[in-house]
Structure formats: structure tokens, C-alpha cells
Amino acid sequence: MTITPPALSVFETLESEVRSYCRGWPAVFDRAQGARLTDEDGHTYLDFFAGAGSLNYGHNNPVLKRALIDYIERDGITHGLDMATTAKRAFLDTFQNVVLRPRDLPYKVMFPGPTGTNAVEAALKLARKVKGRESVVSFTNAFHGMSLGSLAVTGNAFKRAGAGIPLVHGTPMPFDNYFDGQVPDFLWFERLLEDQGSGLNHPAAVIVETVQGEGGINVARAEWLRALQDLCHRQDMLLIVDDIQMGCGRTGGFFSFEEAGITPDIVTLSKSISGYGLPMSLCLFKPELDVWEPGEHNGTFRGNNPAFVTAAAALDAYWADGQMEKQTLARGEQIEQTMLAICGEHDSARFRGRGLVWGLEFDDPARASAVCARAFQLGLLLETSGPQSEVVKLLPPLTITPEELDEGLRTLARAVRETA
Amino acid sequence: MTITPPALSVFETLESEVRSYCRGWPAVFDRAQGARLTDEDGHTYLDFFAGAGSLNYGHNNPVLKRALIDYIERDGITHGLDMATTAKRAFLDTFQNVVLRPRDLPYKVMFPGPTGTNAVEAALKLARKVKGRESVVSFTNAFHGMSLGSLAVTGNAFKRAGAGIPLVHGTPMPFDNYFDGQVPDFLWFERLLEDQGSGLNHPAAVIVETVQGEGGINVARAEWLRALQDLCHRQDMLLIVDDIQMGCGRTGGFFSFEEAGITPDIVTLSKSISGYGLPMSLCLFKPELDVWEPGEHNGTFRGNNPAFVTAAAALDAYWADGQMEKQTLARGEQIEQTMLAICGEHDSARFRGRGLVWGLEFDDPARASAVCARAFQLGLLLETSGPQSEVVKLLPPLTITPEELDEGLRTLARAVRETA
Amino acid sequence: MTITPPALSVFETLESEVRSYCRGWPAVFDRAQGARLTDEDGHTYLDFFAGAGSLNYGHNNPVLKRALIDYIERDGITHGLDMATTAKRAFLDTFQNVVLRPRDLPYKVMFPGPTGTNAVEAALKLARKVKGRESVVSFTNAFHGMSLGSLAVTGNAFKRAGAGIPLVHGTPMPFDNYFDGQVPDFLWFERLLEDQGSGLNHPAAVIVETVQGEGGINVARAEWLRALQDLCHRQDMLLIVDDIQMGCGRTGGFFSFEEAGITPDIVTLSKSISGYGLPMSLCLFKPELDVWEPGEHNGTFRGNNPAFVTAAAALDAYWADGQMEKQTLARGEQIEQTMLAICGEHDSARFRGRGLVWGLEFDDPARASAVCARAFQLGLLLETSGPQSEVVKLLPPLTITPEELDEGLRTLARAVRETA
């Protein structure tokens, strides 16, 4: 595929220097369907990125699209703050019936604003209010968002520096396997909590991703998550699972923590919850934590009703039975086979993953970027992650076909070979 | 109008106690057009609230609706992070040609995430980075958002308490007319800045709303805004105008600060920028301030392309000439006449406003709530604002017809009378 | 007087650049008595500085000296932490009988460490603990100390910058007469407290000096102090009077706040409390505030017993009757006459003061430094204060004779004339 230089001038002259993805993917995208995007010159790209996990059901999923257009056509409420609407009620009913009840999850549902960081901010506020303590523990290489509350529990030094103020009230602890198994889980964390002389401010809560996406596809073991939950119970800390990227089926089950058999006190969801790439997020918590006063946290776009419509449609279409989970695990095995093959050929590479999120790490961080750049030339969208961008991240739509997945994996393998 | 109890049970059992609007307006809204909403029982409501300023062009504006459906039908990119897309390019071109260039505004454009608080967080980060200082000055009764960075410069004690941590790095200064003219403008602020012994941490920036909406419809005079800009220049502080609620024509001109003839260093826009109630926000700043590194601030939904489509359509339809501004000012005069009449009859009421944002303040805060409650019974949506909810806030769509406006104002006058 | 260059080399090579007084007074002092110091070359200096208020009874006061030597000779406890000692008991008994009981002051006594900043840190800790709030209000041009807690409520920008972290949890309010009477007292402060939308974190306490020494000899009026106390009561804030420099008789009465007839909730004392220039400080508070746990605040040198001995001797010698207060006020009048004369001759000078603390302010800050430099050449020790060092500060020992005072004042007048 040959790329002619796209007409990027207005982006380069008018848009801020902060823009990033458009630098690595120099194309002007025009339309998309399922796992494929098309740019304005007619080139198509296979998508192993899926809106950073916001497009689990593919681009412009036809089932959701139909529901969305119908809703708009009939002048359904678009913007509703937290007014009661028929669309919101339908979403709540569906969420309860399809997601919460079958999993025996007791959560109350909060609409904290339409983005992931809104949900994290709400979760942290609530935990602090409930426990009357300021400090929150996060994990090495965590990513929770860009507003100040979320950024303070995010690991990336470059992002943190953007805050312009010292980020406090958060303390990092080692994520699972941070020391390659040579240190017992939670040795440091638990000792600090038990030692009245440790100097650790006792945390209100712990916030964790079961699989760290931005942090480099670091997969927490189920037993580690269970031990973390136990530690939280013993030490009077709330457990917050940030399931913004890994929830909505990315790892197989609807929630990424289901496999571990834990029930977090607070859960954040966003990205693929609307199913159509529309901004929406949720903050879920055990009913006894619902100590909010009316309006104590609010936000203009917390009632994005078109998103409620596609969200309800997505739950109905994909989560009424267990098919989606099975399919995701099957596709994951397909990826794992390719990963094994690639790493068999390339000593400098390692892989890890779960469900449909996988990472291919290279000894030389520059190699990961080179792989992504080459993949783009070959028509495949892939991005890096990890503290040094040393990991190629695979995040295809869950609805990708085995053939598309195979095509993309072959392109990936070729890009790895050609950058050796 | 008689309201039968709506089917609210799922909201009451499943949704968090934090919900607020649905408490004051016990109806389940189903669809909407222009300045009218309809609930599931077929009752209609005239809207003097407009999505808290997010629906300046009315609900489901037909021009924008057509553009939106066309875009969805043709599988335009929905979710784009900050990838270049044809929809984003069209928006940028239109924003430059219709908004920035005619006003001779030199701004770079940043997409900081789709909500107002994302834009404020980005503005504060940038100001702190540029100046290398942590402190920011805000004003009494300011409202800038609910994430921790924005909340620290927000005045409301109830909202602030929700933070769960001490909110620091922000210092309040008196908004225009805070002392009813008995103290010279900026006497306190300027003296603190000039006095090397004052104890004020020198601020990186000042953040201000030209009209405080949540704070009680407090209208800054043009000369006060100009003096503030002068003070910022003299004292090496950046001037941030938060135009999230008052921009996009709410006060007449596209930006609320145009009338004062100032050029803020940084401007935030959100709410009505998409025109259709879809989540979208912008952070604008002078080019010399564009010191962001690529990706230093990011966010999953900063490329909400359907919103770009309706935003461009709204700019084309309403801002290509000066008609909208004239019409808004004319409608504003219509409101002012009614306000004069109401306050003439009721000693305990005062009013203030500009363009199509007006406030009716009562000596007894409970009266304002009573007026809104009665108005709801009479089919008019109105909310209160101000630190004690003592102000009835009028925020009708800019596209409301004179007849609708008249109808709503008559209902308001009746509600005032009937709560006397 | 001619000064030959002193042997300063070890100070210049070994001592840190942070040293300050030795730069303005290039002499090596050797011994001192009453209001006079003598350098190693035999030159004498009249002291209008008194150890920055630590030597109210003059250098090496013979009464105190006798008690001190006796105590050392008999091997009295020198270092006692907070062990009970006979010296400490004698001090406590004397303090109660001579100071607290005659003034009907109900205070408990805490020994927070031997320096002023230890006492301020303890006062702030206690206020925050009692009220459960973090924020403290201080005043423009306040000086409370150099450790981080005290520095956060200190006004001077140069000192604050030394912290190396953003100083938060403190908010400055205008000191008495900050706007030359054109703004009603506490207008701004009270309005912020009453307005639930002001953005001011409700303070645990207010900390104030009745006369700001470092801040430029700013004298609060008695009615302002009373109004401040009223405001604190109405708004549930503790009133802390920092009497470190102005207590122990500097303004006439033993406590500087006696004249106003107020009873602060917490009082800090240091500087002249030992009477001999030995490190000692006290934190006094109403008994109902004594919620400290044993050892919750501590410090190695909080039991400096030689200081207790001289402190008790000083109280016995000078405060058993009302003579000291009368004498101080008389000496103050002597100063005031000279000040009137100086300012009558020099339009560019203004003065203010109370008791035996006076300031002579010049339009041109450099003039104040020049006056002090010239005075030094003429054998008089004087330092500047104020945010721009624009005020010549007079702080002679309270025990200075009228003749010595007259001599010093004549020297001052000459220095003013000769720097015109």
C-alpha cells in the first residue's frame, strides 16, 4: 500500500502540539465498519486498536447503529443531565438484568460524567468520604486518567509532570510480578500497613487495574487479586477496580475481575460501555457506600442518552448469554499461538495477555515503535504501551472475525520480521 | 396539568443517591424538540434550562439532526481519539473561518476530552506549566467543575467538601460587585500581588467566568473584565476565561468576552459547542503558550466525531453572519421587561442578566425553590442557582421563539405570584 | 568611632551564605551589659535591637545572671525534656502567680520546644486537631517562623520561597489598616466566611500578631482585635495570638493583647520569656482545648532548665507589680516625641509604634537601610523591617535608662539627617 501525503495542514497549524495519534498514523480517516477503517484516499486499515478499547463491538456496529438512528429520528432526549428519561431507564433495567443480577453483584449505579477520568474522580471522592482518609494506594505503571485526582494515582512520570503541581495523597505499590516472583506478594505493602512506625498514611482505598493496558499489558494473577481483596478487608481499605479498559468483555467475562471471583467495593466502567464509541462512564459501588448527598458530584454530560441507547442495545445483543465470553477466549487462543510463534523466532521478544488484550514486549523499546510504524504501512493499526513504549499492544474488536484476526496477526509477524 | 406519579422505581433503587435533577422534576422524559420536552405520559414542558446551557440551539435541532444522521448512516468515524479525520478537519476549518478569523483571535485549538472539566483541567495544567507556578486565583462563587483540579477553583462549599482532600493551590478573590461597589475593583487582589509580604503565592493564572451561572447569575461589567486583563498583564499572570456555559452565544456574541474587548490567554468551551447536547469541549490558547509535548494530556473521548459534525453544522447555520447575536439580544430585552415587571410587583426580588441568561433572586432562598417547583407543575423547567439556591435561573434555548419565550415568562410570573 | 576591619575570615569561609546580621554589622562582639555591647576591639554599641526582642531586660541582666550562675554552680538539672524538676516547678508556680492569676487568664501551659517556631507549630497542630479542619488564616505581612508549618502562615515572599514546596493550608487576610481605613474592618474576611460559595476553606483558626514586628511595625488597634475575637467566636474559629515578639512587656502589659481586653484561645510566647536570651518558649491555651495525648508533640530541648530559672527570676523581679508597664509606656512617650520631631523635619518619613516597639518608615526603602548603616557607624544597633525593609525598627531593652534612650534617639536623628 502506498500512502500519499494527506492534507494535514489544518491539524498542523491550528491544532495544539499536544496531538499524538495523528502523528504516528499520518492519514485522514473518513469512515469505518467493524474492524476496518478507511481513509479519505480510500486506503483501508485493519484495526488492532479499537479506540483504545472503546470499540469492543467494532466500528459503527450495525445493531447499535440501527438503535441509535431510530432514537435520533424519533427525537429521543439527547442531553439529559441526570433527569429521568426513558432511555436511561431502559439502560438501567438492562444493566441490572443482563449484567448485575446474573453475576449476583449488588452495586448501585452512578453516572459520574461521560469519561473514564470522571468515573475515577468520583470513585476516589467516594472512597475518601466513606473512610475519612485522604491517601489512596495505586500500583506501579497504573493509568487512571488525566484530571488531577486520577493523575495522582497514575504512574507515568511524563504524564505526571504535566500536572504542574506536586501530585500527592497517592502512594505506589508493586503490581503483581513487579519483581518477577522473587518477593512475596504484598510483603512491602502489608508490612507498611501493619507497622505503626512505617510512615505510610493509612489509605482510604486501593485502586487497581486487573490488566494494566497503558502500563504495558501487565496481567495480575487471579490469586494476587484475591490476596489484594483480602488485604483490603483486613486493613479497612476499599478496593476499587478500574475496569475502564478491561471491562465490557475485553478479558472474556463482562468484568475483568470475574475470573478471580472477587467483588470490588467500587468499580469504574467507561470506554466500551456505550458500545458505539460514544462518551459514557459508570461508577458502581456497594449500596452501603452510597453516602453521596444529592448533587454532591455532578457534570453536564452525565446523561448522554444516545450512549444509553447504544449501551442497552449492546448489552442485549452480546451479553444476554455466554457466547461473547467464549468467543473472546477462543480468539485469545488464536493470538496466543501467533505470539508463541513470534517469540520463538525472536529472542528479544516476550508476550503476555488475557482474553483479547495482548502485549508483545521487545528488549529494545525502539523496536516496538518500529513494528507499529511498519504495521501502519502494511495497513494495520497497532500502538505501543509501557513506561518506555516497549510493548506492542493488541486490542482488536471483540467482534473481529477469525479471518480478520489471522490477517492482522500475519501482518504483525511480518512487521516484527522486517524490523529485526 | 396533572402529573401522575411516574415509574421511577429503577432510578430510586438502582441509581445512586447522588442523582439530583430527577428529584426536582419527577417525570420520565421521552423526547424533545426545540424548546419543548415531552414525558412518557405525553405531558410537555417548556424548557428554560436548556441542558444547563448545552442546548443553545434547542433540542434535536433539525439542521444538526440531519447532519448527524447522515454522518452515522454513512459510517463516518465515530470514535477517533486524536486521529485526523475528515469530520475533525471540517470542524477545525469551520471553527477557524466562522469563529476565530472574523474575530481576529489567534488561538490554537486543543481537544482536551469531551467535558467542561476536562477543558478546565487542561487549561490549569497548561498555565502552571507555562508559568512554573502552582497557584491559581479564582473568584467567589465560581464554578469550574467536579474533578479535583477544577474543584479546587470552584467556590461552592458543599461541592468542595465532596473532594475528600483539602483543596489547595487556589485562592478566591472577590468577583465584580461582590461588595456592591463600596470597594474599588481589585483593591485587595492587586495589593496582595504588589506587597512582597502579603503571603499570597504568586498565581500562574486567574480563571474567571464573565457571567457566573452556577454562582447566581453574577454579571461582570466589561470595564471590570478589562481591568482584570490589565492586572494579569501587569502581574505576569495568564487570564483564563471559562466560557463553558456563557460561550457559544449565550450572552450575545459567540464568546461572552467579546463585548469587553479583551483577549484571554486561554479560553475553555464546552456545553453548547457541539450544538446538539453531545459531549465535546475545547481549550483555546495563544500560540506562544502551546508548550505541550505530544500526548502530555490525553483522553479517550477527545475525538467524539459525531459532535464535531453537529458542531460544524451549528457554526455554519448560526454564526456565519451576525443574526444570532442580534436575535439573542432582542430576546434578552424581552426577558428584561418581564423581570422589571416582576420585581416591580415583588419587593423581595431582584434580577440581573445579559443576553439570554438571567437570574431572579429572592430574599428568602426557599422562595426560589418554590418558584421552580410551581413552574414545573405549570409545565416550565427552571432551576435555581447561587450559593443558597436563592436565584431562579433563566437559560432558554437561543432559538426559542418570541411566543414561547412570552409563554414561559408568563408562567414564571404566575409562579412568582403564587408562591408569594 | 572608627572601625578597623574585624577578623571575620572563619565566618566568611566556614559559615553558610545564609548568615545575615553579621553582614550588616561587621564587628565581632565579645561581651554585653544592659543596653550596651562591646566588640573585641573595645568599641561599644548602644542596643536598639535587643536580640530581636529577646533581651527585654537587657544583656546579662545582673539579677538573672546571679540566679543562673547559682543554679549552674549547684548542679541544678540542665537538660530535662519534660521531666518534673524543681526549676520547672518554680517557673510554673511563678508564672501562675505573677502572670496568669492576676490577669484572670485560665491557660494551661505547654513547653513545645525552646524556639518561637516550635510554639507556633504546636499552636497550629492543636487548633487543627481541636477543630478537625486544615486551613488557618493569617494576615498580610505576618511573621511566625521558619519551619514549614509556621512558614505557611508567614507573609514574606522571599522567606516563603525558601520552603521548596508550595505552602498551602494558609490564607492571608488584610491586617488592620491595610487599606488606610477605606475598607471596613473584616469586610472581606467575614463575607468569605458567610458566603457558602466563596471558595474559602473554613479555617480552624486565625493567627495574629497584635503588632507586626518583622512586617514593618504595623500596630493593630484594640477595637480591631476585639472585632477579630468576635468574628472568631461567631465563625467557630480559634484565635491564636502570636506574642513571641510583642509579649513579655514589649508593648507595656505583660501580654500585648491585654490592652484590648481580649482572651485569645491560644497564645505563643518565646524570645524574652527566659529573660536572659536563653532559648525557651511556651504555648498557652484554654483548658478545654487541652486535647493533646501524652507525647503527641515533643522535643529534645523543651525542658531547658537554666532558662526556667532566669524566667522565674525575671517574672519575680519585674512583674510582681505594675512598675514595668508604667516605665515602658513612659519610655515609649520619650520615643514618640523624637519620632514626631524627625517626621516633622523629614516629609518622606512616617512613624508608628506602641510601648517600646516603634517603626520609622521611609518612602525610599534604601533610606531605611542607609539609616541603619550610618547608625552602626555611630555606635547604635538598629535593624530594618517591613516587606521591602523600608522601616527602621526600634526595639530597645525595656530596662534602658532614659539617658541611654535619649542618646540613642539623638544618634538615630543624626543618622536620618545624614542620609537625607
Added chain:
Amino acid sequence: MTITPPALSVFETLESEVRSYCRGWPAVFDRAQGARLTDEDGHTYLDFFAGAGSLNYGHNNPVLKRALIDYIERDGITHGLDMATTAKRAFLDTFQNVVLRPRDLPYKVMFPGPTGTNAVEAALKLARKVKGRESVVSFTNAFHGMSLGSLAVTGNAFKRAGAGIPLVHGTPMPFDNYFDGQVPDFLWFERLLEDQGSGLNHPAAVIVETVQGEGGINVARAEWLRALQDLCHRQDMLLIVDDIQMGCGRTGGFFSFEEAGITPDIVTLSKSISGYGLPMSLCLFKPELDVWEPGEHNGTFRGNNPAFVTAAAALDAYWADGQMEKQTLARGEQIEQTMLAICGEHDSARFRGRGLVWGLEFDDPARASAVCARAFQLGLLLETSGPQSEVVKLLPPLTITPEELDEGLRTLARAVRETA
């Protein structure tokens, strides 16, 4: 020995509840000599506490006493701020000749105020200023002082809670042997520093005690200290050794870090530096770090000249040759023998120590308190330390005779036996 109830009433009624030592030692002490105190009833106590390390040369050491009385008799300057005085010059000369030069230490000397916490506050300010970063790493069970800057790097949860504000900008790391050797030294710390995604704010400095006194007599190995110094160099962090309790010969050499062969960037000294229990402290730092502006840090009692006199006398008397160090190590061995014997008899006890600082830890924390209480009844002053007060701390004067030491150790052994 029988103790009749002492006359404690004024302490109980007038002094704050914060008092602590006087609770455990219900006696009113009157005078002291060498290693013995005498109360007002004539009972004598052997001192294994030494003013918490402030009386390394014993109470009222005759050599120092002579120098002190001579100085007072001749009206030497008592209070000097940072004026040049002959006493200060003599101290500086002696400190350079006896302490710094023979050890080849390049330090500049700062007088930051007379207490340990003043010195720590100055050290932290300087480190932050030099590096332009806010964060400082301290260690588990560290103790650095009670003012807010020092408290933020102190481990004890009870002391920290007294702050009344969240203590931030400090992060604890595991002290040597925190995990009984099962985790490689600095594994966690170094990994956090190297990982750009760890979430650790890069520290300006590390502050460490070579032996943690309050923390429970935790002795860092020389190789751990050397590795810490290496880590600081590699990671651009300043190394601050807080030698307030362990310096001045407590562990053998004048500085406790000499044995490890390291040269910290900044050193704090206090407690025994004056030698006589008089308040004095020093902050030492490499000359290239001396970026202070004149007066940027100050304090009223930083020129406590009587303390300079005794300090110089102590250095002359005890540190002109290597005798003191040898004697301390010999006395230490004497203690170690007893400790071995005690722990041989009592399974529930362990000991650790260095020089003349030793700790005897019990499985049951209450036992340690019981031992100290019984020792007091037997005429021996001993206090506990450690996060749960589980360690009996031995801190006798360095000048104690072998016979006195033996007497005390026998009393200790008896107290241990009698509390079994």
C-alpha cells in the same frame, strides 16, 4: 529505695496533658552530676537515658561547667542571632580543627536554630532548593522531628496524626533489614526510581539515620549505607544523614557515618553538640550546595552563645585525640556481654546496638514498659522506643565509668528477671 509521692500538683493542674516523661518517672529532679540525677527527696538515679542523647558527656560536666560559668561571669554575649561573636568564632575554629579537618570533611556550617527539628527543616529546604524537587524519601520507623517539615518524614503514625493536615511530599522506603534479609537491599527503591511508570515523584533527597533511636535501635550496616550513598549518586538525589542523636560520638566516631566511610551531602547535628544539654544545632553541607540567600532561613535563637562555649570546650576536651572513640567502643562491648547474657536467659528478648546505643526488644511490648518501670523503682532511668514501645533503649553518657555501667546493667538484668 522507697519513693514517697512527689509534689507534682502544679504539673498536673497547670501543665498540658502533652507532658510525657514526668508520667513514667514520678519524681521531681533537682540536681545532677555525671551519670547520676538526684530528686528533691534525695534519691539518686543512674542515668541510662542521657537527655535522649543530649548529655553524652554527662550532667553538668565539670570542664564544660567551668567554661560556661567563666563566660557568664565575664558578661560574654548570651544571645547573638547570627552576629559574629568571639564565642562563635572560637566554636567555628574548634569545629574545623578538631572535627572537620581531621576527617577531611569539606562542609560549610549553618546555624539553623537551636533544636534538631530546626536543622532538619533547614536540610530539607536546602535539598529541595538545590534540586528543584519537592519529594523526599525517608525510611520506615524514622524520627526527624515535630515541626511539619520534619514530621512529614517521620514514621510514627501517632506523631503524624498530630499534624492535623495530611503529611505529603515524603515517601517511606524500607530501612536496612526491614525484611530480615529476605529482600535484596534497595530492590524496591531502585526499581521505582528506574521505572518511568512507577508513580514515585523523583526525590530531591533521602534522609536517613544510621541507627534509628526512636524507631527501636535499628542499626544500618555499613554496606547498606554505602549502597544508599551509591544509589543517591546514581539517581541524582542528595543524601542527608540525620546525626542528631547518633552523632557527637554516640556510636564511637564523632559522626556515626564515619565507620561506613561515606560522606553525606548534608548532615544535621544537635542534642550533644553543645555538650551541656544546652539547645544548639548545626546543619552541615558540601560547599557547592550552599545556595542560600542571606537570611533565607533564620531564627531567633540560632546564636545561643553559651552553647557555643560549652560546645568548643567539649570538642577540645574529648575529641582532640581518639581516646573517646576507643572508650565508647570498649563500654559498648561491656553492654553487649550483658545483653548476650540477658537474651541467653530470656527467649523472648533480642538485642541490637552499636557504640553506646543499645536496644533490648521483647516479644510482648508491655514487657519493655514493665522493665523500664521496674528499673525506675530500682533507681535506673531507661526509656522504651520502637513503634510499639517494645524496645528498652540504653543510652548512657559516654563518660560513664565502667563501674556505673556495670551497676546499671545489673539493675537492668534484675528488672528483666523480675518482670518475667
